[in-house]
Each structure stands twice: as C-alpha cells, then as structure tokens.
Amino acid sequence: MERRSFVQGAGLAGVLAAGIAPAVVQAQASLRWRLASSFPKSLDTIYGAAEVFAKKVGEMSGGKFQISVHSAGELMPAFGVVDGVQNATVEAAHTVPYYFFGKDPTFAIGAAIPFGLNSRQMSAWMYEGNGLKLMREFYANYNIINFPGGNTGAQMGGWFRKEVKTLADVKGLKFRIGGFAGKVIERLGGVPQNIPGGEIYQSLEKGTIDAAEWVGPYDDEKLGFAKVAPFYAYPGWWEGGPQVDLFINRKAYDGLSAEYKAIVEAASSHAHVDMQAKYDARNPAALKRLVAGGAKLFRFPKDMMDAAFKESMALYSELSASNPAWKKVYEDYAVFRRDQNLWFRFTEAGFDDFMQQQKL
Structure with a gap:
C-alpha cells in the first residue's frame, strides 16, 4: 500500500x-x-x-x-x-x-x-x-x-479570622471566594471578593478581607494563609470538583x-x-503540618449549609428563567448530577463512610 x-x-x-x-x-x-x-x-x-x-x-x-x-x-x-x-x-x-x-x-x-x-x-x-x-x-x-x-x-472551605458558628456569622463577612460562589455568599449576607491567588495573602494580612478560600492544604500552606487567619473551614460546598x-x-x-x-x-x-x-x-501531609502548626479546623454549621443550598437552587432557577445559555447547559448538568448522586450513594459514599471510620 x-x-x-x-x-x-x-x-x-x-x-x-x-x-x-x-x-x-x-x-x-x-x-x-x-x-x-x-x-x-x-x-x-x-x-x-x-x-x-x-x-x-x-x-x-x-x-x-x-x-x-x-x-x-x-x-x-x-x-x-x-x-x-x-x-x-x-x-x-x-x-x-x-x-x-x-x-x-x-x-x-x-x-x-x-x-x-x-x-x-x-x-x-x-x-x-x-x-x-x-x-x-x-x-x-x-x-x-x-x-x-x-x-x-473537592476543596476546603477557606481561612477565617474567626470561626463561623452560625449562619449569622456570615453577615457582613468580607470573603475572598472564587467566581460564581460569591453570588450565593452575597445572598447569605456576606460580601464576596474576587481576588487572584497571588494577591490573597496581602489582602488577609492588611484586613481588607476577613476570610479567603483558595484550594486546599498543599497550596494554602504555600500561600501562608494560616499565619493571618487560623480557622480552617470545610467542606468547600461551592467546589465539589x-x-x-x-x-x-x-x-x-x-x-x-x-x-x-x-x-x-x-x-x-x-x-x-x-x-x-x-x-x-500532597494534601494529606500538608494538612497534618498545618494542624501541627496551629490551624484550627472547623466544619461549616448546618444552618449555613442548608441556607447556602436553598439559595443556590433558587439562584439556578432564576438564571434558567432569564438566561437561555445557562438553561440549556444546566438542565443537562442537573439531570446528570441527580443520577450520579444516586449511584455514588450506594457505592463511593457507602465505601468511603465505612473506611473513614476505621483506624488503619
């Protein structure tokens, strides 16, 4: 040939x-x-x-x-x-x-x-x-x-000068949060800030912002956030993947x-x-080092999580009603998400829940 x-x-x-x-x-x-x-x-x-x-x-x-x-x-x-x-x-x-x-x-x-x-x-x-x-x-x-x-x-929920104990603690909080999630924080009463990664530390140090999220332990350790905001939240509900x-x-x-x-x-x-x-x-070892250095882990309170979920779903409905491009993509995404969560509920989540309770 x-x-x-x-x-x-x-x-x-x-x-x-x-x-x-x-x-x-x-x-x-x-x-x-x-x-x-x-x-x-x-x-x-x-x-x-x-x-x-x-x-x-x-x-x-x-x-x-x-x-x-x-x-x-x-x-x-x-x-x-x-x-x-x-x-x-x-x-x-x-x-x-x-x-x-x-x-x-x-x-x-x-x-x-x-x-x-x-x-x-x-x-x-x-x-x-x-x-x-x-x-x-x-x-x-x-x-x-x-x-x-x-x-x-899935990412961490960011670094805070003070622990968020209730939804009320979000009111007026100046929070560096990436992209679209700021719209939900705003609906909860917070003040979102969209700041590039290389500028976050200075903003936290100067008090221009009260809290900031980036990715997770490995990157956050490099950026030094624990030095100026010791409370480390989880989970990053706005960035599951x-x-x-x-x-x-x-x-x-x-x-x-x-x-x-x-x-x-x-x-x-x-x-x-x-x-x-x-x-x-790389994240596990970095998290251990951060905690050993004084970082204080806390989980976002349930009332905040519930309110954030409710406001997120309301926002998506509003966008679907006003933005044809959003509606077309999100409708397909939402159906896929529903079926994936059904599947993961019986497999990944069940397995992970058991394994994380074991002392290995």
Missing part, C-alpha cells in the same frame, strides 16, 4: 501501531504557541498542569510543536486570559472557567457551581455525558474551544493538522489526570 494512502486511512492510532509515527510527526511544520496562565508559578500543582501539558505536546511532536507557558501577569492579568485567547493575543490559556462568570454565568458550569458535581462526576459529564459538547457550543461565542486541563478535587480548562483560540486550533489536534487532546487529558493525582497525594 502506498505510504500516504495508508496514513490517511489508518489515522494516528494506526500509524502508531505500525511504528511509522516518527516520520509522520516529522512531516508536520514546526509550531510555537504561547499559553497564558491565571496562576502564579509558586503554585506548582495548578500552574504546573499547564507545564505538564506543554511538555507532553513537545514530547509527542518530537519537539516540533512547542508551547511556552507564562504565569499570571507576565503577558496579561490573571483574569484577562479569556480576552487574550478570544482576541488571539495568545493561542491558549490555562484557567478556571468560573472566574469569568461576570461575562456570563454559564462559564461557571464548566468549572464548578455550589453543590455541583464532584471531580469524578465532572469528568464523566465532560467525557461521556454532554458536558464537552454543550460547553464547546457555549465557548464558540468567544472563539474558544476548551479541553479539560485539571481538577483539584472544580475543573481547570485549557482554552484554545478556535482559529489557531482549526489550523492544526489532524496529528497535532490529536496530540493536544491527549496531552490535555494527561495534564487533567496528573493535577488531581498530585493534589490527592
């Missing part, structure tokens, strides 16, 4: 199996992209996922497709990356979609919404449900195609060869798994 005909007919998987992929890759043009991150380099888990992605793209392309990764503020502000990709200032970005709920609340569903999916459920909705299809239809309005690029797993995305300019992506598109897809899924593996492996 003629080599060109074989390659066209077999696709990437076929040529890999046949052992001729190196020649195919070498036939591709050299390419260099820039990727803008919303995170500081000091956070080697969440920022590092973009580097994992870029490294894998380089390896899989034999060094011909190079992506340089730039931390928040290097090319553009942390919250300017969607505009950067949309306007083709950069070819790609690595960010959390809910940062951009101000453009449209639908962005938040692509990351995490209060009392939403956990990380496994989110990946299932994206890859096997309608998640990727629906979110890509929405992101097309911004000249963007997205690829899952990480998940932190927040997905971090790779946003790619649609024209830049469409200009890639089929092989390079396959490489981007494979490298992003690798980074997606790698990020949560690192958080799950």
Whole structure:
C-alpha cells in the first residue's frame, strides 16, 4: 500500500501501531504557541498542569510543536486570559472557567457551581455525558474551544479570622471566594471578593478581607494563609470538583493538522489526570503540618449549609428563567448530577463512610 494512502486511512492510532509515527510527526511544520496562565508559578500543582501539558505536546511532536507557558501577569492579568485567547493575543490559556462568570454565568458550569458535581462526576459529564459538547457550543461565542486541563478535587472551605458558628456569622463577612460562589455568599449576607491567588495573602494580612478560600492544604500552606487567619473551614460546598480548562483560540486550533489536534487532546487529558493525582497525594501531609502548626479546623454549621443550598437552587432557577445559555447547559448538568448522586450513594459514599471510620 502506498505510504500516504495508508496514513490517511489508518489515522494516528494506526500509524502508531505500525511504528511509522516518527516520520509522520516529522512531516508536520514546526509550531510555537504561547499559553497564558491565571496562576502564579509558586503554585506548582495548578500552574504546573499547564507545564505538564506543554511538555507532553513537545514530547509527542518530537519537539516540533512547542508551547511556552507564562504565569499570571507576565503577558496579561490573571483574569484577562479569556480576552487574550478570544482576541488571539495568545493561542491558549490555562484557567478556571468560573472566574469569568461576570461575562456570563454559564462559564461557571464548566468549572464548578455550589453543590455541583464532584471531580469524578465532572469528568464523566465532560467525557461521556454532554458536558464537552454543550460547553464547546457555549465557548464558540468567544472563539474558544476548551479541553479539560485539571481538577483539584473537592476543596476546603477557606481561612477565617474567626470561626463561623452560625449562619449569622456570615453577615457582613468580607470573603475572598472564587467566581460564581460569591453570588450565593452575597445572598447569605456576606460580601464576596474576587481576588487572584497571588494577591490573597496581602489582602488577609492588611484586613481588607476577613476570610479567603483558595484550594486546599498543599497550596494554602504555600500561600501562608494560616499565619493571618487560623480557622480552617470545610467542606468547600461551592467546589465539589472544580475543573481547570485549557482554552484554545478556535482559529489557531482549526489550523492544526489532524496529528497535532490529536496530540493536544491527549496531552490535555494527561495534564487533567496528573493535577488531581498530585493534589490527592500532597494534601494529606500538608494538612497534618498545618494542624501541627496551629490551624484550627472547623466544619461549616448546618444552618449555613442548608441556607447556602436553598439559595443556590433558587439562584439556578432564576438564571434558567432569564438566561437561555445557562438553561440549556444546566438542565443537562442537573439531570446528570441527580443520577450520579444516586449511584455514588450506594457505592463511593457507602465505601468511603465505612473506611473513614476505621483506624488503619
């Protein structure tokens, strides 16, 4: 069979199996992209996922497709990356979609919404449900195609100067909280603040804010929050499984060869798994160190949790009535969430509940 005909007919998987992929890759043009991150380099888990992605793209392309990764503020502000990709200032970005709920609340569903999916459920909705299809239809309005690029797993509830003992303690609380969840905090009487990760410590230290959440023990320890706000809350009910995305300019992506598109897809899924593996492996030891250093753990009170759930569901109903894009995506998401919780109730939750009571 003629080599060109074989390659066209077999696709990437076929040529890999046949052992001729190196020649195919070498036939591709050299390419260099820039990727803008919303995170500081000091956070080697969440920022590092973009580097994992870029490294894998380089390896899989034999060094011909190079992506340089730039931390928040290097090319553009942390919250300017969607505009950067949309306007083709950069070819790609690595960010959390809910940062951009101000453009449209639908962005938040692509990351995490209060009392939403956990990380496994989110990946299932994206890859096997309608998640990727629906979110890509929405992101097309911004000249963007997205690829899952990480998940932190369920997050902690943040650092507080004073323990929250009742719902009343939320009134007037100036709370740095990421993205869409601030709308619920506001409905509870709090004052949400949307501040980039690299600026949170200074705001807490100066008393500009009363509390702040980021991700979990490993990152929070690096950021030093325990030094200025010793009370550490759980669970982060607004982030049961927040997905971090790779946003790619649609024209830049469409200009890639089929092989390079396959490489981007494979490298992003690798980074997606790698990020949560690192958080799950590193958070336990970090939590032990924080508690040994004086951090005081507390669980959010039930009246606060109940009120937050009620307000979240009311908010989603209001958005469905006023925002067609939200309604289309959320209706599918909600059905998927219902079925996932039914399944997890009998499997994951039952198993985890038993195991966590054992003294191993």
